[in-house]
Amino acid sequence: MKVENFFTILRGFGGCIVPVLMISGFSRVFIFFLYVAFALTDIIDGLLSRRSKEKSLDGDIFDPLADKVLFIPTLITLMKLQDVPLIPSIVIVIREIVVLGLRISAERHSFHIPSSFSAKLKTFAENFAVGSYILRDEYFGISASFLGDVSLLVAFILAVVSGAQYISQYLKNIRSTTKV
DSSP states (O other): OOHHHHHHHHHHHHHHHHHHHHHHTOOHHHHHHHHHHHHHHHHHHHHHHHHHTOOOHIIIIIHHHHHHHHHHHHHHHHHHHSOOOHHHHHHHHHHHHHHHHHHHHHHHTTOOOOOOHHHHHHHHHHHHHHHHHHHOSEETTEEHHHHHHHHHHHHHHHHHHHHHHHHHHHHHHHHHHHHO
C-alpha cells in the first residue's frame, strides 16, 4: 500500500471515530484536535502524491471520498447535537454526494474532472466550520459557533460555485465524448 493511501484511509476512519466521540460526550477540545489531525491528512497525502507524480484512480476517487467520509458524518452529528444552520448544511451535503457521483461517472467515461481551486477552498471552509462547531464555546472573547456560522456560509457559497463548475465541466465532457 502506498503511504498516501494510508493517510486517505486514516481520514476515512476519522469520519467514524469523531462522531462517536462527540455522541459519547468526550472533551470537545480533544475532539477538535483529533478532527484537525484527520483533516490535515488530506494535505499530507496530497503532498506525497504530488512528490511521487503518480496519478491514479486511488487519488482521484478515494481521496475526495475520504474527505466526504470525514466531513459529512461529523456535520450531521453536529446538526443533531447543536444549532447548526440546516439549509446550508443540507445543500453542502447534497453537493458533496452529487459531485462525487459526477467524478466517478467521469472516470467511467474515461475523462477526469480535476479538483478546482474553489472546491479546495470549500473543503477548507467546511473543515474550519466543523472545527469551530466542535469547539462551540467562546475562546479569547470569540464565539466558536459564530466562526462556524460564517465559515459554513462561505463553504455554502463555494459549494454552489464549485458544484456548478463540476456540473458544467462534466456536461461539456459528456457531450464531447458522445459526439465522437
